[in-house]
Amino acid sequence: MDNEKIDQIVDKYHGEPSYLIQVLLDIQSEHHWLPKEALERVAEKLNVPMTRVQHIATFYKAFSLVPKGRHEIHICLGTACHVRGAPRVLDTVQELIGIKPGETDLDLKFSLQTVNCLGCCALGPVLEIDGKTHGKMAPAQMAEVLKNYE
Amino acid sequence: MARLQTPAELEELRKQILSTRDPNKPCITLCSGSACNASGSREVAAALEEEIAKQGLTTDVDIRKTGCHGYCERGPIIVIHPEKIAYFQIKPEDVPEIITETIQGKKVVERLLYTDPATDEKIVHEHDIPFYKNQERIVFGSNSSVDPKSIDDYLAIGGYSALAKALSAMTPEGVLQEVKKANLRGRGGGGFPAGVKWEGTRNAADPIKYVIVNADEGDPGAYMDRSLLEGNPHAVLEGLTIGAYAVGAHEGYIYVRQEYPLAVENVFTAIRQAEEHGLLGENILGTGFNFKVIIHQGAGAFVCGESTALMTALEGRAGEPRPKYIRSNIVGLWGRPSVLNNVETWANVPLIINKGADWFTAIGTETSKGTKIFSLVGKITNTGLVEVPMGTPLRDIIFKIGGGIPGGKKFKAVQTGGPSGGCLPEELLDLPVGFDELTKAGSMMGSGGMIVMDEDTCMPDVARYFLEFLTDESCGKCVPCREGMRQMLKLLTNITKGKGKEGDIELLEQL
Numbered sequence: 001m002d003n004e005k006i007d008q009i010v011d012k013y014h015g016e017p018s019y020l021i022q023v024l025l026d027i028q029s030e031h032h033w034l035p036k037e038a039l040e041r042v043a044e045k046l047n048v049p050m051t052r053v054q055h056i057a058t059f060y061k062a063f064s065l066v067p068k069g070r071h072e073i074h075i076c077l078g079t080a081c082h083v084r085g086a087p088r089v090l091d092t093v094q095e096l097i098g099i100k101p102g103e104t105d106l107d108l109k110f111s112l113q114t115v116n117c118l119g120c121c122a123l124g125p126v127l128e129i130d131g132k133t134h135g136k137m138a139p140a141q142m143a144e145v146l147k148n149y150e
Numbered sequence: 151m152a153r154l155q156t157p158a159e160l161e162e163l164r165k166q167i168l169s170t171r172d173p174n175k176p177c178i179t180l181c182s183g184s185a186c187n188a189s190g191s192r193e194v195a196a197a198l199e200e201e202i203a204k205q206g207l208t209t210d211v212d213i214r215k216t217g218c219h220g221y222c223e224r225g226p227i228i229v230i231h232p233e234k235i236a237y238f239q240i241k242p243e244d245v246p247e248i249i250t251e252t253i254q255g256k257k258v259v260e261r262l263l264y265t266d267p268a269t270d271e272k273i274v275h276e277h278d279i280p281f282y283k284n285q286e287r288i289v290f291g292s293n294s295s296v297d298p299k300s301i302d303d304y305l306a307i308g309g310y311s312a313l314a315k316a317l318s319a320m321t322p323e324g325v326l327q328e329v330k331k332a333n334l335r336g337r338g339g340g341g342f343p344a345g346v347k348w349e350g351t352r353n354a355a356d357p358i359k360y361v362i363v364n365a366d367e368g369d370p371g372a373y374m375d376r377s378l379l380e381g382n383p384h385a386v387l388e389g390l391t392i393g394a395y396a397v398g399a400h401e402g403y404i405y406v407r408q409e410y411p412l413a414v415e416n417v418f419t420a421i422r423q424a425e426e427h428g429l430l431g432e433n434i435l436g437t438g439f440n441f442k443v444i445i446h447q448g449a450g451a452f453v454c455g456e457s458t459a460l461m462t463a464l465e466g467r468a469g470e471p472r473p474k475y476i477r478s479n480i481v482g483l484w485g486r487p488s489v490l491n492n493v494e495t496w497a498n499v500p501l502i503i504n505k506g507a508d509w510f511t512a513i514g515t516e517t518s519k520g521t522k523i524f525s526l527v528g529k530i531t532n533t534g535l536v537e538v539p540m541g542t543p544l545r546d547i548i549f550k551i552g553g554g555i556p557g558g559k560k561f562k563a564v565q566t567g568g569p570s571g572g573c574l575p576e577e578l579l580d581l582p583v584g585f586d587e588l589t590k591a592g593s594m595m596g597s598g599g600m601i602v603m604d605e606d607t608c609m610p611d612v613a614r615y616f617l618e619f620l621t622d623e624s625c626g627k628c629v630p631c632r633e634g635m636r637q638m639l640k641l642l643t644n645i646t647k648g649k650g651k652e653g654d655i656e657l658l659e660q661l
Contacts, residue, residue: 020466059468061450078370079601080527119373120185121527122222133188
């Protein structure tokens with residue numbers, strides 16, 4: 001991520017330090033993770049201490065300090081999905097791609113994360129891959145769904 | 151669009167919009183909320199547009215992509231006006247038949263109708279279906295008739311008339327008294343009377359005040375706020391602006407979860423449209439009142455749904471709550487008096503102003519007025535969002551509206567109030583829902599999630615699940631929460647794995 005892009009994002013929020021979280025969210029969604037250099041640039045541009053930037057980047061779940069895979073899998077473990085069998089879906093996915101929640105595989109193909117509610121409870125168990133929602137998932141379907149991602 | 155200069159101009163515009171709309175012209179409304187989108191609503195929309203063009207009907211039929219209708223179990227849903235024929239679980243390949251038969255031939259396609267499981271009869275109209283028939287959708291009802299991206303649709307159903315009334319015919323004090331009299335209690339969970347909260351802010355000495363919408367819907371299993379923001383963002387904006395006028399604020403914030411991209415997008419659009427129409431910004435409707443709204447996206451932290459934590463997040467810091475010796479309506483965002491209410495609470499405000507506190511207090515129980523939207527999820531036949539008057543017994547919600555437990559299984563418990571709430575067993579099913587009634591029964595109203603569990607659900611496992619959730623989401627500021635729950639989780643995990651020891655249960659009770 002080059003500094004020019006970061007500066008653009010910071011300027012969008014008029015360099016206001018209170019927009020720190022929004023700036024980091026924009027970088028995260030553009031770049032999929034927050035490299036150390038990007039954090040340093042943000043700290044400098046917004047004129048806030050690096051410790052505070054790091055505090056924010058580690059406190060909120062949306063941020064990642066390590067590179068992400070090409071496809072991001074979010075498995076919903078909200079209450080409604082939980083009672084409808086989401087933990088078994090999670091187990092199957094972990095087995096299929098060989099990583100645990102919070103991890104990315106070595107080929108940078110998949111990143112796996114669990115979330116607490118996607119708000120699509122009628123379709124539980126739900127998972128989201130690259131923003132596309134897959135509803136009413138059964139463990140047996142997972143291999144078929146994941147096959148579509150390269 | 152030139153900015154509207156007076157309330158009269160708003161009414162003129164409304165008349166003009168209505169005059170271009172023929173109520174007898176066929177209009178297909180298609181639910182385009184997140185859940186229906188996930189079930190393929192976008193593909194259905196594309197098929198509808200294509201087929202209508204193919205049959206040469208582009209000027210004869212309107213398509214309206216609305217927000218969530220609430221009956222998410224059966225999505226995608228389409229309703230054909232003016233007859234109000236409702237079709238469920240529509241696939242793109244059903245579309246040609248619908249256009250040929252229903253739009254051209256005025257005939258009903260039997261196989262797409264709802265079948266009443268009790269009588270096996272087909273039901274043609276949306277309002278006759280048991281799921282809808284037993285609800286009272288005063289807040290949520292408009293969702294199915296407006297396109298959230300169209301301010302004209304909202305104006306056509308009387309939108310912003312409450313704001314015009316408040317600004318031109320009422321004093322801020324009058325608006326405040328009306329909301330106070332209506333005894334509108336916070337829909338986010340606490341049930342604190344909104345009027346009292348507003349009054350504190352209004353009377354605070356600081357001249358700069360803020361109003362905030364809490365749309366950081368964090369309780370798993372609750373999604374009514376998302377559906378309201380997605381489906382009817384103008385109603386929330388109108389309520390917020392009225393609140394700002396009542397307390398004397400000129401700046402408002404909407405804090406919305408970044409996990410809800412469609413809600414963020416629709417609110418952005420709504421703010422832009424309202425500004426263009428002179429319903430937000432400087433000198434609203436020529437009354438001299440200024441108000442601007444800023445959107446902040448939440449970055450994923452359950453604790454930020456708590457009011458003081460949310461305010462620290464708005465300031466661009468880590469969202470940790472602070473002790474509430476002084477209420478945030480006196481010292482809140484940037485140390486200024488701030489009114490923070492939940493999405494659903496704000497959406498109730500225009501109704502109260504338009505119809506009056508007496509109308510509002512006629513609905514509900516002694517201490518809980520109006521309606522409440524619940525999200526009915528888990529092991530239930532009709533998953534979806536339901537709006538009922540306060541005081542409706544749980545049994546009616548779960549069995550009459552929700553259609554009971556699927557697969558002939560037995561009901562075990564219903565969990566209300568989110569992870570910090572509680573589970574209510576069979577013998578408490580006749581309990582009327584209300585803030586105080588649920589608290590007395592050991593649970594709470596919370597934001598309105600209702601997760602139904604059947605005989606297969608293991609209660610210790612559910613308890614362990616919530617502890618795991620709360621341990622993970624604890625911001626770590628206070629010791630009892632940070633350390634206590636970790637120990638409780640350890641004990642309970644052992645129990646659910648069959649490794650419990652004698653004395654564990656007693657120790658849990660102590661904790």
